[in-house]
Amino acid sequence: MRRLFALLLLATMMIGLTAGAAAADDAPFGVSAVLAAASGDPVGPEPMPRDAEGNAARDLQGYEDPEVPFTWGAAWILTFAGLIGVTLLVGIYYFGIHRPGKQSTET
Numbered sequence: 001m002r003r004l005f006a007l008l009l010l011a012t013m014m015i016g017l018t019a020g021a022a023a024a025d026d027a028p029f030g031v032s033a034v035l036a037a038a039s040g041d042p043v044g045p046e047p048m049p050r051d052a053e054g055n056a057a058r059d060l061q062g063y064e065d066p067e068v069p070f071t072w073g074a075a076w077i078l079t080f081a082g083l084i085g086v087t088l089l090v091g092i093y094y095f096g097i098h099r100p101g102k103q104s105t106e107t
Helices: 002-023 028-039 070-106
Strands: none
Touching: none
């Protein structure tokens, strides 16, 4: 019971500190930035277009669009691996548990 009371007291204090810090102009931990982002105001400068002349990221390796996304191939590989795994588990259950149990009850 004391732990529950202490946790509730701690949670109330944290909520009070957060609300008080949000009201202050010098809010710690970036609370004001979070509130500005939640209000819909843009935070920070506008991003440059990809192919702009001054964009430093344009010259980075691998920045261009890949022809086929890796996740497309990985999805098929994982699908087939999952189907093989399920088939093996069903086979092991049938041949190792179900059929021997059925044969032992028949005799």
